[in-house]
Amino acid sequence: MKFNLTGPFLAGLAKVVAGSSVRWVDCHPDTCQRIYFANHTSHIDAVIIWASLPKPVRDLTKPVAAKDYWNKGWFRRYLARSLNAMLIDRENIKVHRSPVDSMLKEIGDKYSAIIFPEGSRNDGTTLRDFKSGLFYLAKKRPDLELVPVYVDNMTRILPKGEYLPVPLLSRVIFGPPIWLENGEPKTEFLARARESVIRLREM
Amino acid sequence: MDFLQISFSVLAQTPLPVKQSAFLLDGATGILLGVVISCLLIATGAGQILRRQPDSSVNPAIVQAFIRRVRAWWLMTAILAVTFMIPSPLATVFLFFLISFWALREFITLTPTRLGDHRTLFWVFFALTPAQYVLVAMGQSQYELFSILIPVYGFLFVAARIAVAGDYKRFLERIAKIQAGLYICVYSLSYAPALLYLKGWTDPQYEQTSTAGLLFYFLLIAQLSDLLQYVCSRLLGRNVIAPNINASRTWEGFLAGTGVTAVVGAMLSLTGATPFNPWQSAVMSIIIAIMGAAGSLAMSAIKRDRGVQDYGTLVEGHAGVLDRIDALCFAAPVFFHLTRYYFTTAGG
Secondary structure (H helix, E strand, O other): OOOOOHHHHHHHHHHHHHOOEEEEOOOOOOOOOEEEEEOOOOOOHHHHHHHHOOHHHHOOEEEEEEHHHHOOHHHHHHHHHHOOOEEEOOOOOOOOOOHHHHHHHHHOOOOEEEEOOOOOOOOOOOOOOOOOHHHHHHHHOOOOEEEEEEEEOHHHHOOOOOOOOOOOOOEEEEOOOEOOOOOOOHHHHHHHHHHHHHHHHOO | OHHHHHHHHHHHHOOOOOOOOOOOOOHHHHHHHHHHHHHHHHHHHHHHHHHHOOOOOOOHHHHHHHHHHHHHHHHHHHHHHHHHHOOOOHHHHHHHHHHHHHHHHHHHHHOOOOHHHHHHHHHHHHHHHHHHHHHHHOHHHHHHHHHHHHHHHHHHHHHHHHHHHOOOOOHHHHHHHHHHHHHHHHHHOOHHHHHHHOOOEOOOOHHHOOOHHHHHHHHHHHHHHHHHHHHHHHHHOOOEEEOOOEEEEEHHHHHHHHHHHHHHHHHHHHHOOOOOOHHHHHHHHHHHHHHHHHHHHHHHHHHHHHOOOOHHHHOOOOOOHHHHHHHHHHHHHHHHHHHHHHHEOOOO
């Protein structure tokens, strides 16, 4: 692995700004291959979740980000690289290059990924319905642990459309992993996954 | 126990009060620190003995709470002692800035704000809060601006900036919340480190002593009165002051605790760390105790309204910074002003 100082620095900075406390509920940090799926309320969600992981786990975890946004300009590209991010093409989707396929190719049999199945940021009060990517990931790689993550209070720290953060306290809660049941239909699975994130809110 | 060795060696080496001593920690403050450390040692010992009792009449949850509290005091004493050893009050001012900043983030996290408040909050955190502490660090020359920055400019700014953001829902309520947070967590608390900069004492003897003793005395009395009121409430409490806010705070505990605090305060004045004689010190202790109780009660009321146990429930269960400093916030400005008016030439 390349020598990377920006990554730990960004992780530290994000933790200080967002004053985040981390909880693991019926789940422990592990280097096994996982998909962390979380509610999406702010630009810095991915950084915060990534920073909440212990260093050895963090080194093996790639936040998924949109290529059209993070490939613009050297600075964004540099940030994305420091954060170990994998950039997924949202625009040129072809039959044999679906986002799910490229994601699976990137993580191989070593890395974990952080994804936001809502597709875009919610308004901080309710979760949007999950897009189907999570289902196809689970179907193609049934061995991956799907870990729900709830990020609390990030909308207030850096809401949509704002670029200056307000340093309130946030929480990152990791929940017990779920798997796709045999023959479970797509909509039911996605609803169950969404439910598993919402349940963490009450913790 | 490294810290103990350091502080004791400092005690031994520090010369008696010299004008312009290199350290903030001089002889009198040293004695005070010694007293505090002895008390903490006794408290730690008592906690350990209570915990080892196989089947005592004391509720283990209370013992746990006591031990945790003692640990927090050790930490506070250690931090203060270290900042006192740095030859400038700036370290202490910076420490209080960090405490204010953290307390304010707990306060605002707990009270709901709307999207329209975002930019206002940004300025509150990153401009008004640091500015207040910069003014503290500039000392008594900036007293005027220091004492009005937040209540005059800050409060008007908050109202105006939220109006500019264009969201009128619960407008008055939102202004009040941000102003209250700023007032309690930043403005009031900043009076504690401001004690370090008081000068022009009416008592020429005290002019020789560093004001670190005064700050230390204030923190000690505030924390002690909080503890004594709690203990006395447990022992002889009957009439609860406000059952819906805090079920364990009683009138008896309040009066008895304040009384004992006054006696301790009178005795502490004998160390020479403050400009007060014993009876003045007793009166000051009573005022700190009353303001401390008022602060704790007021902050509990906010917590009850938001339905949380501690400000720290947001962070891993243990009590938050605000739970530790609620008494200080209300007592600091009053103590500062009374000291300034009656014991320095600047105020009189």
